[in-house]
Amino acid sequence: MKPVHYFFSRWQNWLGLVIVLIFTVVSLAAPLLSPPNKTTQGAFKKVGRSSDLRPHPPSAEAPLGTLPGQLDVYHALIWGTREAMIFGMFVALGAFVFGVFFGTISGYVGGIVNSLMMRIADAFLTFPALAGVVFLQQLVAVTIESLGGTFWFNSDYHGRVVDFQFTPPPFAVFLLKVDPILISLILFSWMPVARLVNTLVVTLKNADFIQATRALGGSSPWIIWRHLIPNAISPAIVLAARDVGSSVILQATITFIGLGGSSAWGLLLSLGRNWVIGPGGSLFTTWWVFVPATLAITLFGIGWNLLGDGLSDMLDPRRMK
Amino acid sequence: MPPFLQFVIRRLFYSLLSLIVITMVLYAGIMLTPPEARARLYLSPGKGGDRASEQYIQSIIDSNHLDEPFLIQYMFWVKSLLSGSWGYSPTLHSEVLPSLLHRTPATLELAICSLLLLIPLGLAGGLLSGWRPNGVFDGIFRALAFLGTSVPAFILAMVLLSIFYIKLGWFPPGRLDVTTELDMTRSGFVEYTGALLLDSLLNRRLDIFLIGLRHLAMPVFTLGIYHWATLGRITRSTVLNERGRDYITSARARGVRETRLIWRHALRAVLAPALTTIVLSAASIATGVFVIEIIYNLAGISQVIVIAMHSSPDAPAALGFAVYSVVMVLGLMMILDVIQALVDPRVRDEVLKA
Numbered sequence: 128m129k130p131v132h133y134f135f136s137r138w139q140n141w142l143g144l145v146i147v148l149i150f151t152v153v154s155l156a157a158p159l160l161s162p163p164n165k166t167t168q169g170a171f172k173k174v175g176r177s178s179d180l181r182p183h184p185p186s187a188e189a190p191l192g193t194l195p196g197q198l199d200v201y202h203a204l205i206w207g208t209r210e211a212m213i214f215g216m217f218v219a220l221g222a223f224v225f226g227v228f229f230g231t232i233s234g235y236v237g238g239i240v241n242s243l244m245m246r247i248a249d250a251f252l253t254f255p256a257l258a259g260v261v262f263l264q265q266l267v268a269v270t271i272e273s274l275g276g277t278f279w280f281n282s283d284y285h286g287r288v289v290d291f292q293f294t295p296p297p298f299a300v301f302l303l304k305v306d307p308i309l310i311s312l313i314l315f316s317w318m319p320v321a322r323l324v325n326t327l328v329v330t331l332k333n334a335d336f337i338q339a340t341r342a343l344g345g346s347s348p349w350i351i352w353r354h355l356i357p358n359a360i361s362p363a364i365v366l367a368a369r370d371v372g373s374s375v376i377l378q379a380t381i382t383f384i385g386l387g388g389s390s391a392w393g394l395l396l397s398l399g400r401n402w403v404i405g406p407g408g409s410l411f412t413t414w415w416v417f418v419p420a421t422l423a424i425t426l427f428g429i430g431w432n433l434l435g436d437g438l439s440d441m442l443d444p445r446r447m448k
Numbered sequence: 449m450p451p452f453l454q455f456v457i458r459r460l461f462y463s464l465l466s467l468i469v470i471t472m473v474l475y476a477g478i479m480l481t482p483p484e485a486r487a488r489l490y491l492s493p494g495k496g497g498d499r500a501s502e503q504y505i506q507s508i509i510d511s512n513h514l515d516e517p518f519l520i521q522y523m524f525w526v527k528s529l530l531s532g533s534w535g536y537s538p539t540l541h542s543e544v545l546p547s548l549l550h551r552t553p554a555t556l557e558l559a560i561c562s563l564l565l566l567i568p569l570g571l572a573g574g575l576l577s578g579w580r581p582n583g584v585f586d587g588i589f590r591a592l593a594f595l596g597t598s599v600p601a602f603i604l605a606m607v608l609l610s611i612f613y614i615k616l617g618w619f620p621p622g623r624l625d626v627t628t629e630l631d632m633t634r635s636g637f638v639e640y641t642g643a644l645l646l647d648s649l650l651n652r653r654l655d656i657f658l659i660g661l662r663h664l665a666m667p668v669f670t671l672g673i674y675h676w677a678t679l680g681r682i683t684r685s686t687v688l689n690e691r692g693r694d695y696i697t698s699a700r701a702r703g704v705r706e707t708r709l710i711w712r713h714a715l716r717a718v719l720a721p722a723l724t725t726i727v728l729s730a731a732s733i734a735t736g737v738f739v740i741e742i743i744y745n746l747a748g749i750s751q752v753i754v755i756a757m758h759s760s761p762d763a764p765a766a767l768g769f770a771v772y773s774v775v776m777v778l779g780l781m782m783i784l785d786v787i788q789a790l791v792d793p794r795v796r797d798e799v800l801k802a
């Protein structure tokens with residue numbers, strides 16, 4: 128069976144693909160599905176008085192109800208999809224590019240450099256991502272302070288507060304534009320890609336066709352770019368696909384526990400966490416406070432995982448036998 | 449030297465190497481900031497924040513060699529780490545290392561309880577479900593494992609807390625409630641280790657042991673379920689490959705009973721890949737432990753970063769936490785590796801008889 132036919136012969140792969148496609152469409156069509164108005168801040172839109180701290184059930188104005196403070200759940204869900212998609216793609220792409228680059232170079236050079244570089248990758252595997260996320264944010268904060276600004280973490284889900292008594296220097300402006308969560312998640316998810324690509328490159332580089340290219344006068348960059356990377360890239364794409372889901376879930380987790388990040392889905396859950404058991408003691412009296420966001424996060428993870436599993440089955444050479 | 453000791457020493461050496469690499473990376477991160485910012489890592493109590501004068505900062509830069517090249521600075525930093533001065537944390541109002549150390553037992557308690565539960569259960573689940581694929585048990589196991597890997601731990605924790613604490617009041621969050629704590633101080637409860645479960649047994653206080661279990665039940669479950677499911681899936685796919693192998697068939701032909709086939713022959717074959725999975729996900733287990741601690745308000749080492757991320761910047765705490773958590777992960781990996789070497793016949797022969 129051809130790989131593509133095999134992919135579409137399993138319902139799990141269909142499911143994964145459909146889920147991912149739906150999320151993609153929603154994130155592209157966000158401005159149409161839920162147009163922002165002048166009360167919008169990030170992914171949140173107010174549909175009532177913010178002093179009203181009771182979540183209201185679905186209405187014509189807010190199709191999925193409101194959170195305490197009258198924030199529209201539907202709007203946050205739609206725009207959160209867009210943010211999550213962008214975030215996940217960036218993390219996966221960053222980890223993919225860096226991992227492929229690192230793994231190929233180290234495998235191609237070989238010898239002691241290779242074992243050293245793979246040791247570095249192994250060392251990164253021992254680093255808990257949460258510690259890195261906190262560390263990077265603190266580094267940014269300290270740098271801002273040393274540039275003369277005042278930095279204040281804000282654990283009440285309002286994000287950080289930065290204040291300069293003068294026009295901030297360009298470097299500080301740049302630092303505040305970069306998302307430290309994004310950077311640290313890239314830093315802690317490239318290793319599997321690098322290791323995988325490395326193993327492939329080490330076995331490939333002595334293959335006949337590479338020897339032939341070298342004999343014909345192919346330069347090292349040419350061999351790497353034209354022959355090694357294209358041959359090692361498809362298994363790496365599979366890993367990257369799974370990264371999209373897992374990094375979005377990790378981002379939501381970090382936001383939920385109040386350690387930074389701006390995941391709208393994570394914020395949705397953290398703002399509604401006191402209303403999971405609604406008035407009357409039933410789990411589903413105020414279901415709109417947590418069920419939509421839970422479903423979105425869970426399905427996002429499931430979709431990308433299924434897609435990754437499907438792709439990896441499809442590309443598995445053992446299946447061809 | 450006995451070969452086993454050689455193996456342990458070699459393993460220790462690799463851990464040390466990883467530690468050196470990762471601390472170098474951490475310090476390289478610090479080197480990206482200007483020396484004045486770096487000096488804030490060395491501020492002593494009472495002189496922190498904006499009040500630190502320029503002269504004072506300059507004196508710190510000089511005395512800690514903060515304007516020297518990377519390697520020299522790194523060496524000085526490692527020296528200060530080894531001598532136990534991990535810096536003063538302004539948000540915790542104490543030295544970083546002691547505040548990490550006295551929170552460690554709570555973290556270890558949670559991690560060890562979860563691992564002791566999830567490894568046997570994951571192996572058993574995977575073995576039984578892979579042994580008879582597409583059976584009833586296999587169906588239930590796969591559904592549970594799918595749920596376990598899909599539902600994010602923090603959402604599960606939030607929902608469980610709402611149901612079992614807010615609604616039913618069965619499993620409270622936190623390490624202990626106030627009344628028990630009062631009772632403990634009044635009755636002269638001795639803290640031998642800091643780990644509540646162990647201490648209550650040493651003090652012969654079964655009631656406190658049970659209270660401790662009640663507080664740990666939900667965190668352990670939430671933490672364990674994801675890794676249980678992952679481990680179970682790996683085990684299952686290994687068993688699927690193994691059960692058709694010649695050695696199983698010949699053992700069956702010899703008249704070895706089916707239960708013995710599963711729990712002796714197949715179990716040995718799946719131990720190695722299963723433990724390797726756990727070793728490779730040690731860092732993500734650590735992240736999981738921290739997240740669960742924060743959500744369930746267990747005062748483990750992650751409390752340090754929660755406080756550090758609450759108001760004004762606190763780089764010493766974050767740096768100390770990073771180094772400390774890497775040491776913990778390396779310790780966990782090392783222990784699992786040694787266990788694997790002891791239980792896996794292939795590795796054991798190599799290690800013990802080489």
